[in-house]
Amino acid sequence: MIDLKVSSESWPIRGSFTISRGSKTSADVVVVELTAGGKTGRGEAVPYTRYGETMEGVLADIEALRPRLAQGMDRLGLQEVLQPGAARNAVDCAFWDLEAKQAGHRYWELIGAAEPGPVTTAYTLSLDTVENMAKSAAANAARPLLKLKLAGPEDMARVAAVREQAPEARIVVDANEGWSAADYARLAPQLAVLGVEMIEQPLPAGEDQALAGMKRPVPVCADESCHDTATLAALKGRYDMVNIKLDKAGGLTEALKLKAAAEAEGFGIMVGCMLATSLAMAPAVILAQGAPVVDLDGPLLLAKDRAPALRIEDSLIHPPEAALWG
Numbered sequence: 529m530i531d532l533k534v535s536s537e538s539w540p541i542r543g544s545f546t547i548s549r550g551s552k553t554s555a556d557v558v559v560v561e562l563t564a565g566g567k568t569g570r571g572e573a574v575p576y577t578r579y580g581e582t583m584e585g586v587l588a589d590i591e592a593l594r595p596r597l598a599q600g601m602d603r604l605g606l607q608e609v610l611q612p613g614a615a616r617n618a619v620d621c622a623f624w625d626l627e628a629k630q631a632g633h634r635y636w637e638l639i640g641a642a643e644p645g646p647v648t649t650a651y652t653l654s655l656d657t658v659e660n661m662a663k664s665a666a667a668n669a670a671r672p673l674l675k676l677k678l679a680g681p682e683d684m685a686r687v688a689a690v691r692e693q694a695p696e697a698r699i700v701v702d703a704n705e706g707w708s709a710a711d712y713a714r715l716a717p718q719l720a721v722l723g724v725e726m727i728e729q730p731l732p733a734g735e736d737q738a739l740a741g742m743k744r745p746v747p748v749c750a751d752e753s754c755h756d757t758a759t760l761a762a763l764k765g766r767y768d769m770v771n772i773k774l775d776k777a778g779g780l781t782e783a784l785k786l787k788a789a790a791e792a793e794g795f796g797i798m799v800g801c802m803l804a805t806s807l808a809m810a811p812a813v814i815l816a817q818g819a820p821v822v823d824l825d826g827p828l829l830l831a832k833d834r835a836p837a838l839r840i841e842d843s844l845i846h847p848p849e850a851a852l853w854g
Contacts, residue, residue, distance in 0.1 A: 530597040530626075533561040534590045534618075536583055539805055540831040546655040547677045547704045555803040555830060558586050560618040562597070562626045569626025570853065571811070573618035573775050574802035578752065581614055589615040603627065603781060612756045612778030620779025621811045621853070628854045635854030636814055639784070644847045647816045650675040650700065650823040651843055653690065658682055662689035669694040671843045675728075675823055679706025684718055691722045700821060702728035705752055709738035712748075720745045726798070726821060728771060729753065739766040749798050749821075756782050757789050769796035771823075772815065780811045787815060801826045806838040810853035813838075813845060 539555045546552075560571045575581035589610060593601070596609060603623035610616035628635045636644055653664045655677040668674060674697045676690055687701060701719065703711075707730040716727065729751040731739065736753055747768035754763060754770040756777050763770065770790045777783040787797055798821040799812055809824045816822045824845055827833045839846040848854055 529564065529600065531563040532590070532594050532597050533563070534587060535559050536587060539833075541803065541829055542831045544654070545652075545803060545829060547679070547702070552803070555805070555826070556583060557804050557808065558583070558590070558614060558618050559807070560590060560622040562619070562622045564626065565630060567626060567629040569622045569624065569629060570807060571618040571621030571623075571625065571779075572804055572808040573614035573621075574804050574808065575614045576775060576802060579613065579776075586613075586615045586618075590619060593619065607778075607781060610778065612776065612782060614775045616778035617774045620781050621774065621808075624780055624811060625853050628850075634850065635811070641814065641817075644814050644817050646844045646846045647813060647819075647822045647824070648672055649825045649828075649840075649843050649845050650821065651825050651828060652677065652702075652823070655679060658685045658689050661686050662693050665690040665693035665697075669697060671697060673698045673700070673821075673843065675699075675825075676701045678703050684715060687719060687722055687724065699724050700726040700728065700749075702751070703730045705729055705732040707731060709742065712739075713742060716744065716746045726769060728798070736766055744768065747796065749796070751800065754786075757786050760786065760789055760793065760795075763795070764793065767795065769798055769821070771798040771800045773800045773802065774808070774812055774815070775802050780815065783812075783815050796820055798823065800824075803829060805830065805834045806836075806848070807834060807853060809838055809845070810848035813847050814854075 544551045544553050558573050562569045575583050575586040650673040651671045652675045678701050712730045726747050728749045733752040749769035750763050750767040751771040797819040799816040799819045800823040804826045806827045836852045
C-alpha cells in the first residue's frame with residue numbers, strides 16, 4: 529500500500545520572468561509524496577496553461593490516483609493511467625525517488641547507468657527591452673551558455689546587444705512559438721553570423737510544417753511540438769533537435785525513452801525545464817548527461833530555493849544528494 533500526499537507551493541521569482549506569452553512573478557508547483565514501508569519519495573511538477581493544465585486540474589488528477597496507489601499501482605502502471613503532463617511527472621518522479629530509497633541504491637543504479645557528473649546549464653535572459661537584456665548579459669557574461677527569450681521586431685537588436693556584452697558566451701535563443709516562417713527565414717542567417725547555435729521553437733506547434741522545406745542555417749529545436757515518443761515521428765525533416773522536459777513527457781520514465789528514441793532518429797538533444805525548484809530539476813540531471821544543450825536553470829531564477837537544494841556553482845549543476853532526491 530502506498531500513501532499519497534499532494535500539495536501546491538508558490539516560490540517567488542527574482543523580479544519577473546517574461547516570454548512571448550506573458551510574464552510571471554512566481555513559480556507555482558505541485559509536490560507529491562509517496563510513502564510505503566517507512567520510506568518517502570518526492571516529485572515536483574509545474575502545471576502549464578499552454579497545454580491546458582491548471583493547478584486545480586493537476587491536483588485533482590493526482591488525487592484520483594489514491595485508490596489505485598492503495599491497491600499497489602506501481603510506476604509502470606502509472607504510465608497507463610495518466611497521460612503525459614505535469615500530474616504524471618510529479619507522481620513518476622516520486623516513484624523513482626521511493627524506489628531508490630526502498631532499494632538502498634542511488635537512482636542511476638536502478639537503471640544500470642554510470643554515476644552522473646555535473647552538467648553546465650544555460651542561464652536564461654528573460655524577454656525585455658534591448659537595453660535591459662544587454663544589462664542582463666553584461667551581468668552574466670561569464671556564464672558559458674546564455675539562452676535568450678525572443679519574440680518581437682527588436683529581436684536582432686536584442687541578440688546583437690547580448691553578443692556585444694557577452695562575447696565569449698555560447699548563445700541559444702527561444703522564440704516560444706512567436707515567429708512566422710518569414711521571420712525565421714529573415715533572422716536565421718543573421719543569427720548565424722552572431723554565433724547563435726540553436727533556435728528553439730520559432731513557429732507555433734501545428735504550424736511548423738513550413739520548416740520542412742526551408743534552409744536552416746541555424747539548427748531548430750522542437751519544444752512545444754515535442755512532448756513524448758508519440759510526437760517524435762512528425763518532427764522528422766522539420767527539426768534538428770528536441771527539447772525534452774519532464775513535465776511534457778510525464779516523468780523520467782517516458783523522458784528516458786524519448787531521449788533514446790530521438791538519438792536513434794538522429795535528433796540532437798536538449799534537456800529543459802519549467803520554472804521550479806531543485807526538486808523538479810534533480811531527476812533531469814540524469815537525463816541531461818551527454819546532452820549538448822542543458823537548460824535546468826529554474827532554481828537560479830528564483831528568489832529562494834527549497835532546502836536541501838542542488839549544489840550549483842555558477843552554471844555548473846551537480847547531481848542531487850540523496851536527501852533531495854533519488
